[in-house]
Amino acid sequence: MRVILEAKVRKKPFLPIEAESIIPRNFLKGTDLAVYEGNKERKLVDLFRISVEGTAVTPEKIEVVLKGDTSRVKRIGEYMDAGKITISGDVGMHCGNFMSGGDIEILGNADAWLGREMRGGYILCHGNAGHYCASGYRGEKTGMQGGRVEVLGNAGDYCAEYLTGGEVHIHGSCGDMAGVEMKGGQFIIDGDATRPCGNMKDGTCMIFGTVRQMLPTFERIGTKKLPDRKVTVTVYKGDVANRGKGIMMVKGTGRSDE
C-alpha cells in the first residue's frame, strides 16, 4: 500500500507542523489522523492532499510518500516500527525520533535531530543533515542505541553525540564535536571533523578526511591498513581524560605524533 501525502500550500508556511502521527502503522486504520499546526489541532486532510493506492494488513507493507514543501513538518516517523517513509523534499526537525524499525528515505535535506535516540531501522538522507544528527536528547546520557543512519551530504554539530549502539555514516563532513560522549557503536565520517569524540568512553570512530583541532587527550596506539579503503590510518585510544576505551581512526590530523 502506498499513501501519498502532498503538502498543501499554506498561508503561513513557516508555522511548524507537529506530525508524529505520520508513521506507517497508523495508516492501517485509515487516514483520519490529527496533527498540530502551531498550537492548533488539525486533521491530516486539512494540510495534505491524501491519495491511497492498494491495501495492506501489516505496517511492513505500507509506504508513506511525502511530497511538496515538508521542510517545516516535524517529528515524521517518531516511534516508527515498520514500513517505509519516503520524503521527496526537505524534512523538518526530529524526523525518526525513537524509531525502532523500518526505513526512512529523505531525498532532500534534513533539519536538526534526525534519528534522535533511534533504536533500530534505517535512515538514508541524500542531502545534508542539521545539528544533533543521530544524537541523544539534551541532558540524557544515552543517545542512539541501534539501527543505521546514513547521510550522503554533510552533518551539523554534535553528530552522533552519546552514540551507544548502531552505525552512523556521514559521507560528507561533520561540524563541531562529532561523536562527543560516544559510548558504543560505529561512527564513520568520510569528510572532515572538528574536535571529534571528546569524553568518548567506548565505540569506534573512523574519520577519513582531516581532523581539525584534534583533542590532546587521545593516546596514539599505532597505525592500521584498511585495504578496502586503500588507506593507512592512525589509531588512537581515548578519551584518556575520562578513562575511555574508545577507538578513533584518523587519516590526517595536525598532530606531530602521527
Next chain:
Amino acid sequence: MTELLIRNACVFDPLNGIRGDVMDIAIRDGRIVESVQNNADVIDASGFLTLPGGIDSHSHVCGTKVNFGRYMSPEDMRAGRTARRGKMHVTSGYYVPTTYGNSYRYSTMGYTTVLEGAMAPLEARHTHEEFNATPLQDMLANTLFDGNWSIMEAVHAQDVKRAAAIVAWTLSSVRGFAIKLTNPGGTEAWGWGGDLTGIRDPVPNFNVTPAEIITTMIEANELLHLPHSVHLHCNNLGKPGNYATTLETFGLVPDLNKNRQTLYATHVQFHAYGGSTWRDICSKADEITKSVNAKPQIVMDMGQIMFGRTMTMTADGPMEFNLYCLHHNKWSNHDVELETGSGIIPVLYSKKSLVNCVMWAIGLELALLTKNPYQCLLATDNPNGAPFVKYPEIIGLLMSKRYRDEECATLHDGIDQRTSISSIDREMDWNEIAIITRAGQARALGIAAQGKGHLAPGAEADLAIYPIRCDDVDPATEYRKVVEGFQKTRFTIKRGRVVARDGDVIVDGANTTFWVNPTIPDEHNVANDPEFVKKFEEYYTVRMSNYPVQDVYLPRGRCIKTEADI
C-alpha cells in the same frame, strides 16, 4: 464576608484531640469559626477523611539551588508534562518540576503550607520570587547559617548574644523564618577543599567546632524566642558509620523550650548508617530512635527514600562531591561568599542496590520505632530522597505491614541481615498519620499559634478532604485505597476557599510568606556595629544597604514579631 460550611466531615485534628468525629466545620473569611449563617455555601464531605491542610516541614522547592537542578536536567522536563487547563498553567518535570508543577501537585495532595529547607541569605530574592510563583501554599524559608563567618567569629568569642543579634538582623533582612545549619562548618571547610569528619573537628581558619556552632545557635535561637527551633542537617551525611556523629550531636541538645523541641534534626535517614564502608553498611535506626525516645527535646523527620530517579540538592557541598565520585554523572557545586555553599547531582535509587534498600528500610524504621509520632515526621527531603508525590505511598507503607512485606520481597536479599524492617509489626492509624503530616509539623515549626495545622475556631481554614471513608477502609489490607486516596483530595481548601477538586486546581491562588522579625535593643543591633559593617564592605560583593530583601518581593508577607532576651 464569605462563609462556608463543610458538612459530615470525618475529622482528625490531633492538636485538639479530635479523633474521627463526624462533624460540621464552619468557616468565615478564611478562618474557622463556631457557626455560620444559614445562607452560607455548603460542601458535603459525605463522611470522608478530613484533616487540617498538610504541612511539609522540609522540602526543596524554591530558590537558586532548585533552579540549578532544573538547568542541569533538561531531560527531566520531558516527564510530567501537562497542558494549560482552566486556571492551571502548563507544567513539566518530575523531580525538579516547574514552580507551578510543585504547587499544583502539593495542592492536589492536600498540602497548604511548605517550608523551603535551605535558603542562602545572599540569594534570598530568588527564593522569594519563586515563592510568589508557588501560589497555593503558604511558604516559609529556612535560612542558612552553617558557614557564616560573622557567626563563627561570635561562636569563637563565646558571645551568644552577638550570634543572636546577627541571626536577628539576617533573618529580618532576608525575610527568613528559621535557623538552618547544614553540615555546620563542613561547607566552609569545603571552600578550602576539605571536610570535617565529626563534630569535634575545628573549622579551618576559624578555630571553632561544629559542636560549638550547634550549641551556640541553639542558645541564640532561644534568646530570640523564634517560633521554630534550630533546624539541623547533621555532619557526615550519607557516610557509613555516621550514626555515631548523629548520636553525639543529639547528646549536645539541652531541653530549653517547653512548647516545642529544641532541635529539629532533618532527613535523619541519611544520618543513621552503621558499618564502615558501603560494603558493610547497615541500619542503626534502633540506636537513633532509642536516643530520640529518651529526648523529648528532639524532633526529626524521616528523609525517606523511594526507588526511582531523582535529584539530590543540598548546601552540603563536600557530600555532593563524594556522591559525584561514586556516580561520575553530572555534578554542580556552588559557593555563596561568606555564608554557605551547595552541590547538586542526579541519582537513581535502585531496588537492585543493597545500599539503597538499606536506606529505604532505615527511613521506615525511624518512623515506626519512634514512640511519639510528634517526634518523627513524614518527609523525603524532597527531592533528595524522593519527589514529594511519593508521600501517599509512604503513608501506605507506614499503615500496612502487609504492604511493607510485599515491597521487601521485591528488594535485595541482604536487607534482612542489615535492617530490622521485617520484624516491625507496628501499623500507624489515621490519627498518627494526621500527626506526622500536619499536626506534628505545625507544632515543630511553632506555627500552630498562627492558625496552622489544626481546626479550632480562629485557625486558618486550610483543610484537605480525602476520598477515604475511615470506617470502610482497612489500611492494613486495603493499602492501595489509602495510597490512591491520599494522592488526590476530594477538596483542598485554602484560607476558606476551595482551591483544588478531584486532582484539578481551580483557582489562581495567592500565598502568604511567613517571616520572623526579632526585636533587638539598639545597642546590640549589628547594623550599628562598625566591625560587622566593615566585614560587609570588605568581603561581600553587595553593599550592606542593598542586601535586605525589599517588601516588593513579599506582596503577601506576614511578619511574626518576637521580643529578644538580650
